[in-house]
Every structure is written in structure tokens, then in C-alpha cells.
Amino acid sequence: MINQPVVQEEKLLTRPVGEEKRAFMYGNEVVVWAALAAGTEFLFGYPITPQNEIMHYWSRLAPRYGRGFLQTEDELSAGFAALGGIMTGARCFSATAGPGTVLFQEPLSMAEMMRIPLVLVVQQRGGPSTATVIYSQQEVFLTIFGGNGEGLRVVYSPGSHQEMYDFTIKAFATAWEYRFPTLVLGDGYQAKMREPVTLYDPRKKGIDLKPPFPLVGLKGVPGVDREPAHWRNAFSVEEELFEALKPVIDDFHRAAPSLSEKEEGFPEGAELIIAAHGIVGRSVRAAVRELREKDIPVGFFRPITLRPFPDKDIKNVLSACPRLLVVESAQGQLAKLIRIAVGGELEHALKMYAYFRPGLGITAEEVVQEARAILSGERENEAAMSLF
Amino acid sequence: MSEQSMPLSWRTETKPHKFCPGCGHGLVLKALGMAVDRLNIAERVLFGCDIGCSLLSWDFFNLDTVQTHHGRTVPFIVGAKRARPHLVGIAYMGDGGAYAIGVQHLVNATMRNDRILVIIVNNTTYAMTGGQMAPTSLPGQKTETTPGGREPHQEGYPLRGPEMIASFAPGGAYVARGSVSQVQRLSRFLERGLENQLQDRGISVIEALSTCPTNWRTNAVDTWKYLEKEMTEYYPVGELVSPWKSKAGEANRL
Amino acid sequence: MTLRNKRIVMGGEGGQGVQAAADILAQAVFEEGKEALYIPNFGIEQRGGVSLAFVQIGGEPIGSPKFKYAHLIVALSGRSLERLQGYMSEESIILYDSSLLAPPQVSDEVIGWQCYDTIAPEAFAERRLTDRRQSFPEIPRKVKYIFGLPASEMAQNKLHPRVANIIILGATARFTEIVQLESIKKALEERLANKIKRDPALKDLNYKALELGWEAAGRMIKIPVSTGKIFKR
Ligand SMILES: Cc1ncc(C[n+]2csc(CCOP(=O)(O)OP(=O)(O)O)c2C)c(N)n1
Numbered sequence: 049m050i051n052q053p054v055v056q057e058e059k060l061l062t063r064p065v066g067e068e069k070r071a072f073m074y075g076n077e078v079v080v081w082a083a084l085a086a087g088t089e090f091l092f093g094y095p096i097t098p099q100n101e102i103m104h105y106w107s108r109l110a111p112r113y114g115r116g117f118l119q120t121e122d123e124l125s126a127g128f129a130a131l132g133g134i135m136t137g138a139r140c141f142s143a144t145a146g147p148g149t150v151l152f153q154e155p156l157s158m159a160e161m162m163r164i165p166l167v168l169v170v171q172q173r174g175g176p177s178t179a180t181v182i183y184s185q186q187e188v189f190l191t192i193f194g195g196n197g198e199g200l201r202v203v204y205s206p207g208s209h210q211e212m213y214d215f216t217i218k219a220f221a222t223a224w225e226y227r228f229p230t231l232v233l234g235d236g237y238q239a240k241m242r243e244p245v246t247l248y249d250p251r252k253k254g255i256d257l258k259p260p261f262p263l264v265g266l267k268g269v270p271g272v273d274r275e276p277a278h279w280r281n282a283f284s285v286e287e288e289l290f291e292a293l294k295p296v297i298d299d300f301h302r303a304a305p306s307l308s309e310k311e312e313g314f315p316e317g318a319e320l321i322i323a324a325h326g327i328v329g330r331s332v333r334a335a336v337r338e339l340r341e342k343d344i345p346v347g348f349f350r351p352i353t354l355r356p357f358p359d360k361d362i363k364n365v366l367s368a369c370p371r372l373l374v375v376e377s378a379q380g381q382l383a384k385l386i387r388i389a390v391g392g393e394l395e396h397a398l399k400m401y402a403y404f405r406p407g408l409g410i411t412a413e414e415v416v417q418e419a420r421a422i423l424s425g426e427r428e429n430e431a432a433m434s435l436f
Numbered sequence: 437m438s439e440q441s442m443p444l445s446w447r448t449e450t451k452p453h454k455f456c457p458g459c460g461h462g463l464v465l466k467a468l469g470m471a472v473d474r475l476n477i478a479e480r481v482l483f484g485c486d487i488g489c490s491l492l493s494w495d496f497f498n499l500d501t502v503q504t505h506h507g508r509t510v511p512f513i514v515g516a517k518r519a520r521p522h523l524v525g526i527a528y529m530g531d532g533g534a535y536a537i538g539v540q541h542l543v544n545a546t547m548r549n550d551r552i553l554v555i556i557v558n559n560t561t562y563a564m565t566g567g568q569m570a571p572t573s574l575p576g577q578k579t580e581t582t583p584g585g586r587e588p589h590q591e592g593y594p595l596r597g598p599e600m601i602a603s604f605a606p607g608g609a610y611v612a613r614g615s616v617s618q619v620q621r622l623s624r625f626l627e628r629g630l631e632n633q634l635q636d637r638g639i640s641v642i643e644a645l646s647t648c649p650t651n652w653r654t655n656a657v658d659t660w661k662y663l664e665k666e667m668t669e670y671y672p673v674g675e676l677v678s679p680w681k682s683k684a685g686e687a688n689r690l
Numbered sequence: 691m692t693l694r695n696k697r698i699v700m701g702g703e704g705g706q707g708v709q710a711a712a713d714i715l716a717q718a719v720f721e722e723g724k725e726a727l728y729i730p731n732f733g734i735e736q737r738g739g740v741s742l743a744f745v746q747i748g749g750e751p752i753g754s755p756k757f758k759y760a761h762l763i764v765a766l767s768g769r770s771l772e773r774l775q776g777y778m779s780e781e782s783i784i785l786y787d788s789s790l791l792a793p794p795q796v797s798d799e800v801i802g803w804q805c806y807d808t809i810a811p812e813a814f815a816e817r818r819l820t821d822r823r824q825s826f827p828e829i830p831r832k833v834k835y836i837f838g839l840p841a842s843e844m845a846q847n848k849l850h851p852r853v854a855n856i857i858i859l860g861a862t863a864r865f866t867e868i869v870q871l872e873s874i875k876k877a878l879e880e881r882l883a884n885k886i887k888r889d890p891a892l893k894d895l896n897y898k899a900l901e902l903g904w905e906a907a908g909r910m911i912k913i914p915v916s917t918g919k920i921f922k923r
């Protein structure tokens with residue numbers, strides 16, 4: 049009786065999306081359908097553009113499928129309420145952006161310490177400060193390393209509505225399997241644009257959405273039938289913390305190879321690799337395709353997980369072609385991650401060029417132009433790197 | 437305290453507890469333990485403790501317990517309760533957590549009438565961090581950040597939390613102030629607060645006047661005197677809003 | 691051969707229905723099984739300011755949602771046309787609501803023709819729409835063609851003032867040379883489903899508006915238009 053879910057797991061998983069269907073949707077709506085299909089019980093949220101429609105769609109659809117919604121007083125409350133719900137064994141999530149992502153660091157860091165499978169969708173907007181409500185890729189560091197701690201989180205950076213659907217579902221699977229907070233890092237463009245997506249029931253695709261489990265509110269009288277569940281995040285001495293934290297960090301690193309994902313294109317014989325993530329990856333993919341059609345030897349690399357980063361893969365690609373152009377709507381956040389990932393000798397050999405447009409969209413034409421300029425020797429890589 | 441006098445819901449393995457000698461926290465938790473025992477709800481309770489000296493209660497009870505962050509215990513318990521309404525949610529926090537850093541959560545949970553019990557330990561200071569001024573520090577009270585005493589002209593007058601909550605508490609809410617100088621009475625308030633939740637009526641907010649001899653730098657006599665005289669004068673003890681009261685004008689609250 | 695993608699940017703004053711028109715266009719192309727992407731220009735200014743909508747349609751995968759140069763630029767107001775100048779290239783076709791705008795000042799730099807529906811819009815425009823009329827901003831770049839369609843005027847006289855954006859949608863759709871009129875009708879009907887349920891006459895009204903625009907565009911396309919080179923300095 050005690051830990052009875054509001055809705056039975058069976059129902060949570062099957063009802064919203066039955067047969068596979070192609071739809072023309074806004075990204076925020078895609079997120080909602082993915083969360084519904086993944087059997088998510090609750091959304092706790094606070095309004096901020098450009099993620100508002102996640103709350104709008106959810107509050108309309110949730111009652112239809114027996115799910116819950118609460119508009120909280122701020123993002124701190126949204127995050128901690130989600131943590132509370134999750135610890136009772138309910139899949140819960142939230143969505144935010146910009147200054148909201150800043151406030152979310154507090155619940156995220158509690159989730160890291162206590163291994164609470166919190167799922168957060170971030171639709172990046174311009175920064176720093178209030179900046180724009182439109183678009184950027186400036187929340188990379190905030191989502192992966194924000195908070196006081198070690199960045200023990202999984203961060204997916206999807207580049208299309210299909211991936212937004214796939215990886216939102218996957219975020220719930222990952223969070224509950226590995227018990228690390230898992231984020232889906234979208235952006236204002238992805239949130240507000242409409243494009244095709246195929247919705248499906250994850251179970252029919254063989255996606256293993258393990259049933260959620262409670263961490264508190266367990267069966268039996270605590271102290272009589274069972275031990276009480278006691279969860280803490282504060283420790284009195286250094287050694288105690290170190291001992292508690294070590295296995296968490298080890299778990300994260302052990303899981304990293306199976307968690308990291310990437311996309312590569314045309315690496316064979318490439319004389320320049322162009323790296324980008326998220327929606328900018330689309331422009332880069334299109335640019336590389338166009339250049340290859342003209343027999344210009346360029347390839348591309350797109351990390352899908354920004355944390356854990358696909359270190360090995362990028363090393364492999366860059367060992368074969370140590371010339372790299374990083375394209376991002378931020379001032380070198382991805383470029384820094386790549387530098388850390390590459391490290392060692394390769395870092396010395398690496399010629400890195402930058403096309404940084406903080407808070408600005410980047411088109412395929414710009415990428416084509418920049419790649420051509422680099423290949424014809426019109427750009428200096430050292431100068432680019434000093435832009436950090 | 438002998439084993440016999442311990443509430444059933446207390447966890448003997450973690451006793452003696454970690455609070456300082458003479459600390460009021462232990463008494464508030466005793467009052468709570470007795471209330472939980474009387475209602476026989478240990479299996480359903482989710483106890484959340486804040487950061488502050490309340491965090492020392494993380495393994496205090498034979499109750500499922502989560503230590504949260506400073507000021508965030510209310511939203512944590514709100515989320516748990518919304519997801520699993522069968523649980524009995526208790527948010528246990530200090531006056532700093534409830535009235536300063538987390539006051540927006542307390543106000544909004546009250547506005548929504550979330551079915552939870554919030555217990556606020558008023559020791560007129562930020563105890564865990566070494567005795568700084570709290571919203572509840574009394575005028576003239578010397579703290580680490582008001583070495584010359586709290587000066588209302590500069591630092592304002594102390595906040596009367598339950599009175600603030602009572603001023604807009606929706607129908608079904610239960611608001612009271614108890615004191616560790618009257619543990620039995622405090623325990624009755626807590627029991628009512630829990631019953632209010634069990635009956636799905638509304639939020640329960642209960643402040644407990646408490647002691648912090650360590651930061652007050654008082655001996656046993658002065659500690660008790662400060663609690664019973666200065667504090668109780670400024671912070672009157674009693675029920676402020678109760679769905680059981682049938683006073684005129686409060687009928688709609690039943 | 692894959693169908694090359696077309697980029698369309700539409701602009702107007704908030705409330706003129708630009709977003710709905712763009713959205714319906716993209717939806718219709720999607721329903722035909724082709725690639726489509728629509729994104730509104732959103733920001734703090736979205737209320738009461740100029741409203742832009744970006745649409746990409748065709749047979750190729752779509753890269754970034756926003757773009758630098760548009761094949762087709764559709765303006766429902768003077769202010770929006772000014773905002774749209776940045777998207778013009780030599781390949782651009784401009785379609786504007788000529789009943790709300792004075793005809794363009796064709797400077798030496800500016801190329802093109804104004805192609806009007808058979809009725810002369812100017813007189814009507816003068817009489818009824820003087821206060822709403824705005825001057826046509828100078829177009830600094832060379833573009834391919836400029837077409838003026840008195841959509842508001844046509845809507846007001848023939849149908850209902852509210853369907854001006856649908857007339858423009860009909861014309862825009864035809865100019866893309868990608869989508870069928872039937873698909874637009876279907877997408878429009880879907881979009882208005884609730885309203886049509888309440889007032890079935892709306893369906894016909896909107897269909898008529900679409901057809902008006904579609905046909906007008908057909909006539910405009912047939913009119914031989916000059917190319918940029920003739921006007922080169
Ligand atoms: C975000 C944040 N700010 C500050 C602190 C430091 N801190 C820990 S406990 C505390 C004050 C506790 O006072 P109170 O809530 O009254 O509880 P008490 O210790 O008096 O019982 C503060 C400021 C913290 N843990 N987190």
C-alpha cells in the first residue's frame with residue numbers, strides 16, 4: 049500500500065505512444081512525448097523561455113495519461129521536488145534554461161552525491177546573465193561541470209527532433225540504470241522549431257526502461273521488519289567523504305565507455321576535421337557533405353555525449369588527421385573539452401582552428417567558407433586558439 | 437535518557453545522539469517520536485532533514501530519512517508527497533533554513549496547502565555555522581554577526597514565522613508554536629499536525645522554540661531562562677490556526 | 691535527382707498571421723513526405739514587434755534552422771521588409787503585400803518588376819488603407835524578382851479582412867514550386883479544425899483565400915520579368 053505508484057508501470061509505459069507515427073512537431077513537444085513514452089510520472093517545472101512549452105504541453109497531456117504536474121516557486125524547488133519524487137520511486141523530470149540551469153546546480157549536485165536518477169532537459173539560451181531567450185551553446189560547462197563537485201553526470205547533446213526523442217527516452221533509461229543525473233542539452237532553436245519526428249513505444253524497440261525503484265518509503269516497519277533507509281550528503285570528516293565519494297567516481301569512470309556516444313562523417317583521407325555538437329552539428333554535416341561533393345577532403349566529428357566525452361574516438365580521428373576546426377555557438381566550450389580529451393602528444397601535434405559564435409546560430413554556408421579559408425592557408429590556428 | 441523513555445521510533449543504535457548537551461533539537465525530536473508512536477505511522481513516514489544542526493538527525497529515527505540541502509527540505513518533501521500521497525511527509529528544519537534561505541518554499545507550499553508537516557526549530561541563531569544572526573534573533577541579541585547585539589533599526593525586527601504563515605494559511609492548514617520547555621504539549625501539536633496530513637486537510641507548520649547553549653554561550657540556568665522568558669515573551673506559544681477549532685470566522689477552515 | 695531545398699522567410703507585424711502561414715506551409719510539405727522545418731523568430735520583442743518566420747522545404751536533409759539567404763522573401767509590412775533585407779541575395783524573390791505598402795522605389799541598384807493582380811490595387815489602397823500604408827523601404831541589394839500582391843485589399847473586398855495572410859500563403863506556396871495546393875488546404879483545415887467545427891463556413895472562406903493567392907501567383911509567374919543584368923549600372 050505504502051509505496052503504491054499513482055499509475056501502474058504497465059500503463060505508464062504503453063499508453064501514450066502505441067503504434068509508430070511520424071509527426072511534425074516542436075522540439076518542446078517532442079520532449080513531452082518522449083517523457084510520456086518513457087513512463088515519466090511527474091514534471092516539476094518553473095517557467096523560463098525557451099522551454100516553457102514543455103510545461104504547456106505536459107500540463108495538457110499529463111492528466112490524459114494519469115501523470116502529475118506541479119509548477120513550483122523556482123528552479124530550486126522544481127529540482128528538489130523532482131528529487132523527492134524520484135526517491136519515492138517515481139520517474140520525474142524537469143526542464144529549464146540559462147539562469148534556471150544555474151539554479152539547478154544545487155539539486156543536480158545533490159543528485160550526484162546521492163545517486164538520484166534526476167533527468168533534466170536544458171534548452172540553452174544566450175548568456176551570461178539574462179542575455180537572450182533565443183539560442184546558444186553556452187551551457188555546456190554549466191551542465192557538465194556545474195555544481196560543487198566532480199561533474200558526475202551524463203549529458204546528451206541531440207541534433208534533431210528525432211534525437212531529441214531518442215535521447216530523452218534514453219536519458220531516463222541511463223539515469224535509472226546508472227543512477228547519475230542525466231541531462232538532455234537542447235537549445236532554443238531545437239525547442240522552438242518544427243520538424244519531422246517518428247514517435248515510438250520504447251519497449252517495442254527493445255529499449256530497456258528498467259522499472260523505477262524506491263529509495264525511501266519501503267515496505268515494512270523500519271527498525272522492526274527492516275533497516276530504515278537513511279540517506280545523507282553531509283559528512284563530518286574528510287576521510288568519510290573520500291570513502292563515500294570514491295566508489296561513486298569509480299562507478300562513473302567504469303560506466304563512461306559504455307555511455308559515451310558520437311557521430312563521425314567522412315573521416316577517410318580527411319585533411320581537416322570539423323567538430324561541432326548539437327544543432328551546429330547539422331550545419332557541419334551539411335557543409336562537409338557539400339565540400340566532399342566537390343572532392344574537398346574534410347570530415348566531421350560530433351560528440352553526442354558531452355559527458356562522458358568520447359575521448360578515444362576523437363583521439364582516433366585526430367591521430368589520422370591532426371587538423372581540427374571547432375565550430376560552436378559559444379566561446380570555445382566544446383574546444384576546451386576536446387583539448388582535455390585529446391591531451392598528451394597529440395595535443396602538441398594538433399592544429400586547432402576556431403569558429404566561435406557565442407549565442408549566434410551558425411549556417412552550413414559559414415562552415416563551408418571557413419573550411420575553405422583554412423584549407424587555402426588563410427587562417428592561423430594560433431590566433432584562433434587565443435580566442436579562448 | 438534511559439532506553440525505556442525513548443520513543444519506539446527512535447533508533448537506539450545511534451543514541452546517544454549527536455547534539456550538544458542541553459540542545460533543544462533532541463527534545464523536539466522526542467516530541468516528534470512520541471507523536472509518530474501514538475499514531476503508529478512509522479511505516480508511512482518520510483522524514484526529511486535540512487542542513488543546519490537538524491542534519492544531525494539523519495540517522496536519528498527508525499524512519500526512512502533523507503538529508504537534503506539548506507532550505508530545500510520543504511520542496512523535497514513536497515515532491516515526494518505529490519508523487520506518493522500515501523507517505524506522511526515531514527520537513528524538519530532550522531529557522532535559518534525555513535525563514536531565510538528557504539522562505540519562498542515555505543510560503544508557496546503554504547499557499548498550495550501541500551499536505552506536509554513542516555517543523556521549524558527556532559533557536560534564534562544559525563547554530564551549525566557558528567552562531568550568526570538568524571531572522572529570529574531577538575532585538576539586542578549578541579551573535580557572531582551582530583557583536584553589538586541585533587539592532588532593529590539596522591537588522592530589522594525578528595520574524596514571527598507562524599504568525600506570518602497564519603496570516604494567509606488556507607482552509608485546512610494547521611499552524612502552531614510550541615516549545616521544548618513543554619515537550620508534552622509540543623508533542624500534541626506535532627500529533628495534530630500529522631493527523632491533519634493523514635486526514636488530507638492541508639499543510640501543517642509548527643515552530644518549536646528551542647535552545648542552543650553552545651552558541652548562546654549560556655549555562656543550564658541561563659539557557660532555560662532565555663527560552664522561557666525572553667523567547668517566549670516575543671514568541672507566544674499556542675495554536676494559531678487549527679481546522680479543529682470552531683471559532684467564529686474559522687468555520688470555513690474546517 | 692533530389693528536389694533542391696528552398697528557403698523562405700516571412701515577415702510581418704505581430705498579429706498579421708505570419709507564423710501561422712509559415713507553419714501551415716511547412717506542415718503541408720511535411721505531409722507530402724518531403725523535408726520541412728519551420729522556426730519562428732522569437733525573442734523578448736515578440737509581442738507587438740516584427741515577427742519573422744523561417745521555413746525550409748524540399749528533398750534534402752536540412753542543416754541549421756535559420757539561414758543567411760532566402761530564396762523567397764515574403765513581407766506583410768514595411769517594417770518587416772526592412773528587417774528582411776539581410777536575407778536578400780541575387781537569387782531572392784520578394785513577395786509583398788502591395789495594399790499595405792507603397793510600390794518600391796526602384797533605384798538603379800534594385801532590380802525587378804512589380805507584378806499586380808489584374809485589379810488595380812492602388813486606388814483602393816489609397817482610400818481604405820492610408821493609415822496602414824507604409825513606405826516601401828529601399829532595397830539595397832540586387833534581387834531576382836519583386837512581386838506585389840494586394841492581399842489585404844483582396845481579402846477585404848472579396849472575402850474577409852482576416853484572411854489576408856492566407857492569400858499570401860497561397861501565393862507563397864505556389865512560388866515555392868514544391869508543394870501542392872491540396873496539401874496546403876489539408877494542413878490549413880487541420881490547423882483550423884476547432885474553429886471550423888464551430889463555424890463551418892470558415893473552411894470555404896479560407897480555401898477561397900488560398901485559391902485566390904495561388905491563382906494570383908500563377909498569373910504573376912507568367913508575366914515575363916526582367917533579370918538583374920538589364921538594370922546593372
Ligand atoms: C546554500 C547554502 N548556504 C549556506 C550554507 C551554510 N549553512 C549551513 S547550516 C546554516 C545555518 C543553519 O541555521 P538554521 O537553519 O537556523 O539551523 P540550526 O543550525 O540553527 O539548527 C548555514 C548558513 C549551506 N549549507 N548551504
Ligand code: SF4
Nearest residue numbers: 455456459489563648
Ligand atoms: S550548536 Fe546549538 S543547535 Fe546545534 S547541536 Fe549544539 S546546541 Fe544544538
Ligand SMILES: [Mg+2]
Nearest residue numbers: 530531561563
Ligand atoms: Mg537556527
